[in-house]
Amino acid sequence: MTRAVDIVVIGSGVAGLSAALGLAATRDVLVISAGDGSTPWAQGGVAAAYGGDDPLDHAHDTDVAGAGFCDPRNVRALVEEGPQRLAELIAHGARFDRNADGSLSRTLEGGHGRPRVVHAGGDATGAEVHRALRSAVQLAGVETLHGRTVGLVKSDAGRVVGVLVETGGEVTQIDARAVVLATGGIGNAYLASTNPSSVRGDGIALALRAGASLVDMEFVQFHPTALFTGDTSGQLPLVTEAVRGEGAVLRDAEGRRIMAGRHPRADLAPRDVVARAIDATMRRDGSSHVWLDATGIAAEVLRERFPTVLASCARIGVDLVSEQIPVAPAEHFLCGGVRTDRDGATDVPGLYAVGEVAATGVHGANRLASNSLLEGLVFGRRVATTLTLDLPVAIAGRSRELLLDEDREPERIRAILTKYAGIRRDGAGLNAAVDELDALGNGPLATVARSVVVAAAARRDSRGCHWRSDYPGVDERWNEHLVVRLDEDGRPAVRQLLPSGTC
Structure with missing residues (x-):
């Protein structure tokens, strides 16, 4: 079975819904949902320089938390556009907690120099943000298909032109002029996570299989x-x-x-x-x-x-x-991901990424508290604006399916990543992890796990949420971003270095 739409958005968290909402007025959009992801579970709030706060102060705190490894241009976009996106969310019906005078209640969280985190239901902010966005998307007439994306379709010209979705044991091909990955992080690649089980890094594996690059995969944040x-x-x-x-x-x-x-x-x-x-x-x-x-x-x-x-x-x-x-x-959170520009475009034509699956550089080596929901709101809108103004024309011709492999021994993969790529790492353990993962095939979990460990093994210093006991200090010779791509055997490998601030 095959159908066609303008744009497929894979993921129904804050980033995917924000992108879909921004596109709904001008494009035929289909959201594919394998679960609501991490958004409904977010407790803290949305960080935004709202009501007298200075966006430059927010940018400073973001960069300090990110160990000076953030992309300054994208951080500026995050903090300057954030207040407007928050105001729009409120206009869509999001009910944030307020003070007696009607002003937004703001709290202080780790890494922030002042209270700037707005919240809802006390500590149920993600659930309220998700409710408001889902309601707005439904009112806009956007269709949601519940199923797991198991592959991408690529034209003979090298453009992503569709997806393969498994629903009820059957696989449906959906042709599209563009595909937006909004699949969240990699939580379920570890044994224990604050993320739900549906968050397992499929978007990372899909992007790599299509020929995209990853960046900053060693920076995995532990709450x-x-x-x-x-x-x-x-x-x-x-x-x-x-x-x-x-x-x-x-x-x-x-x-x-x-x-x-x-x-x-x-x-x-x-x-x-x-x-x-x-x-x-x-x-x-x-x-x-x-x-x-x-x-x-x-x-x-x-x-x-x-x-x-x-x-x-x-x-x-x-x-x-x-x-x-x-x-x-x-x-808790993947600070790296699929390499994109500030408008969500990956280095594969027709493929975009937004939210935790994407690496825009706004989190650097460690995410500032409550910047994740903000990132989804801001960059979801940016990718929507891009695809509204400049949607690629569908390209006719032959196409090939890029299906994900099945994982062998997924619990063993999770155990390996947990043992060797947790808060404390060292070269011997990371090299052992690479060897053990090589025996477990190229399924999505194995691909995600290997992406993390090869990047962590290559970075021989410590910064942010990547800490190696054998290289415990910051080494300016490693003031570069590590780019991961698939090698000739279909396994992730570090292929390139980029100067800091050029994700």
């Missing part, structure tokens, strides 16, 4: 405070760092503050700093978690601001109001 439930795999509940923004502190088993003296912002240091400190504490103490102490925050504040966190804690029998809660780092 410092996932709720420790005793599980070592699957999706773990998130404890938003806005709890620390309200005054909670991290403690070790003896009650000592973990972040005291480690960073000027202490518990509100950038995520990579806090995650490494927790990991070091757990290694020192031989423990599986540390403690988050929110007992100094007024009970009414906790109940109003963090109902999701309260409920998650209650499910494991812990009271956030009166007890310290167990937390540990978990895989």
Whole structure:
């Protein structure tokens, strides 16, 4: 079965829905959804220089958190266009929390120099953003097809001209003048993540198979405070760092503050700093978690601001109001991804990428808290504007299908990536990971995992959320971005270096 549309958007999170909404008035758009992705699970909020804040201050905080490795042009686009995109989201019906005077309530999160994070439902921002965008997209008449994209279609001229979607055990070909990847990150390539199981890196594998490049794949962010439930795999509940923004502190088993003296912002240091400190504490103490102490925050504040966190804690029998809660780092966000320009175009004609699957350079070596929803809003609109103004004409001629392989031993792949490419890495482990993954084929999980480990093995210094115990400092000789492409055997390999700031 074959059908045709102007544009296929693969993914129904904030980035995909923002792109679809921007295109709906002028183009025939089809959204393919294998699940709602990570957006509904986002707790903290949307960071934006709104209501008197200076976008340049937001840009500064973004770059500092990103270890000076961000693309300054794209960061500027993010912070300058962000307030307008937030205002449009509110116009579409998003209900953000407000103060008594009607102004938007803003909170402080790690890495930010001032409160600029707007939130909804206390700590249910992602769910509200997703609800508002999904409603707007439906009102605009955009169709959603529920299924998994298992391949791309490429013309003999080298352009992506369609997708292959599996629904109900059958594969449908959908021809398109352009395809937008908005598939999110790679969370389920690790054993434990804050992401749902549908987020497994398929977009990365699809892009590589089509001939696209990846960049910054070594920069995988671990959220410092996932709720420790005793599980070592699957999706773990998130404890938003806005709890620390309200005054909670991290403690070790003896009650000592973990972040005291480690960073000027202490518990509100950038995520990579806090995650490494927790990991070091757990290694020192031989423990599986540390403690988050929110007992100094007024009970009414906790109940109003963090109902999701309260409920998650209650499910494991812990009271956030009166007890310290167990937390540990978990895989959270991919700072790199498919290489794009600032308008979402990859280096394969007809293929675009937006959101966490894309690498625009706005996150550098470590994402600033609550910049992810903002990125989806801003760059979703930018790719929509590009395709509204300059949609390629469909090219006739022969085409070939680029189907994803099936993964062999997916749990083993996840275990390898977790063991060797977590918060703490070293050359011997990363090289062992490459050898072990080579025996497990070229399925999407294996492709994603190998993309991470070959980049991490190649980068022989430490910056942001890439930390190697054998190269623990920043080395300016590695002030370059690593580009990953498929080699002649269909496996990811580092193929090129790009100067910093030129993603």
